Amino acid sequence: MSRLTLDSLVRSGRSPSLDRGALRTGVVHLGAGAFFRAHTAVYTEDAMLATGDTSWGISAVTGRSARVWEQMAPQDGLFTVTERGPGSGASRVVSAVTETLAGPRDPLAVVERVAAPGTRVVTLTVTEKGYRADPLTGRLDVRDPAVRADLEGAPPLTAVGRIARGLQLRMLRDAGPVSVVSCDNLSGNGDRLGSLVADFADALPGAEGERLRAWTAESVSFPDTMVDRMVPATTAEDLDLVEGALGLRDEAAVIAEPFRQWVVEDRFAAARPPWERAGALLTGDVRPWEEAKLRVLNAGHSLLAYLGLALGHRTIAACAADPVAAEAAHRLVHEEALPSLRLPDGLDGPAYAESVLARFANPALGHTTAKVAADGSQKIGPRLLPTVRAVLDRGGEPRWSALAVAAWMHHVAAAGPRVEDPLAATLAGLLPDRRRAADVVPRLMEAGIFPGELVADGLFTGLVAHWYGVIDSADTLALGKEIAL
Incomplete structure (x- = not known):
């Protein structure tokens, strides 16, 4: 699967598609796993399809390994979502991803994407353990070796480190406000993520941390969200079945239940994708x-x-x-x-x-x-x-x-x-x-x-x-x- 083969699917009426030539990056997503592909990416693509606004393309960053990058990059960021269960629709090709970055291989590129003026939203699905928080206190575990390395100036590899260093560079470049949206199963996930970023800033030396914390408080929002869709791990048999149905090999295919839900706190520091046009509920209390x-x-x-x-x-x-x-x-x-x-x-x-x-x-x-x-x-x-x-x-x-x-x-x-x-x-x-x-x-x-x-x-x-x-x-x-x- 690639941009070349996507055209044939669109002509056959088997997949909705954005105008890839008009697609611009407005979202950076950390943790480009199966849930992101079946949930956040689908909502974002549907929002663009509903409005014609193609400025919300996604720069998708892989987390702990480069495996997803190896699946998606050769496919120009394209992948299929196949629903299974009562009410399932046909397999669809999702084309909202403008690029795929291997986070562990190129951490400084991730920081650059977060700091880019065109980036107005950062989303993340890194699972509970990806926040590197103490499970009892909920505070950033500054004793964690990976967190320590990020604090000491190494190219950041943790999710909080990537966000904090990206915000720091954004501040230095005066690139404008941005919203950071957690899509993980944590109570008060937005407030919790904001606190972890503040903990990171507090652990930096002197004026460096104080300046980052003050700018973040003024220019960054961390909306709470609730996400819901069951997305099991894709098997080799699943890949074969998708290939048989579409006539194309998709190494990044995901399987999901038909049900999906997204509730988002309407608290953004800058423009955002019109996710409500894709069925998300925007509310004041998540x-x-x-x-x-x-x-x-x-x-x-x-x-x-x-x-x-x-x-x-x-x-x-x-x-x-x-x-x-x-x-x-x-x-x-x-x-x-x-x-x-x-x-x-x-x-x-x-x-x-x-x-x-x-x-x-x-x-x-x-x-x-x-x-x-x-x-x-x-x-x-x-x-x-x-x-x-x-x-x-x-x-x-x-x-x-x-x-x-x-x-x-x-x-x-x-x-x-x-x-x-x-x-x-x-x-x-x-x-x-x-x-x-x-x-x-x-x-x-x-x-x-x-x-x-x-x-x-x-x-x-x-x-x-x-x-x-x-x-x-x-x-x-x-x-x-x-x-x-």
Whole structure:
């Protein structure tokens, strides 16, 4: 696939397309993975198609590796999005990307793009761990070696370092205001990102940091957003199926569910793409939407992943079809998550929860439990612990949230040093030789993930230890009976 082959697709009516010759770069995106391609890039292209304004082309920057660059660059930034599940549309070619940069190979080019006068928006999907924040405090982890290198003047490789150094160069060049839009699953993601950039500035020496912080406060906005679309990892079989359908090989193809949603705080420092013309909701308060998604969809996803691994399931759809796992997820979202939420106007909580559970059951996606289970130390806090606190505060027992935490701990104990997590070494170092509940739970409570009041809460830790023991018994019948109580 390339610009040459795109023309034939457009003529055949199989794909909408922008006028590539008129496309100009107005957006820099950090983290050009599958979710960006199936979500942010689609919204941005649809906004341009709806208005004819082609000034919002995207400079897409890869994150930790150059693999995505190797897929997209030879294809002139083109890729396909294929929907699977009820209501799916035809595969489409997305042509909103003007260039693809290999972030690890050319970090100074990334800084230049952020600082370019034509850049008015920076978006990012770097996952929770990409923010290099302390999971307990939420502050920038200035002890992280990569963060330290960025602070000491090395070509920046972290997301916050790239943004901060790009803003610094933008300030020096008087390139004008810009908005930085997080599209990751973090509560208050915009404010949190703004705080991390401020932490970076504060860690710079003297007047350098003070000047950057002052300019950022005046010229940069960090809107909150809520993003939602399930995008599993693309397999070799997926690539073959896309090739058979289009007659073209697409190494950067992505698969997604038909559902997509984007809620964006209307707080921008400069012009922005007209995303509302593509179906995004622009609002003054994103928090209720964020919290609903984190505590219902993301928490339910994590519970199914960790419990599914213990039950031997490879995919989330298989977990959703398992009566034991499905009942646990249902009770988590209906009995604990929904009562803890301030739902946004117009959102029917029970109907939303049921729609989420139905989406989990889509077998066409093939979303794996291992993929969803990755990086749990960064996900447990925002997805589950607010619900735990809310249930405890109203005098209840957070049984289902504790089950999810216990299932995560059991996964960590089973995987040991092989666990896929940025805190893998710390977690493995905490694990005792004996992997029983009485040994594992107190040790993993010391991982810097759980706030002190929860570590000291005997009801919560007791529930976690109880569920850990039930899971560890490998007695599915007993687990099912406990969940049905």
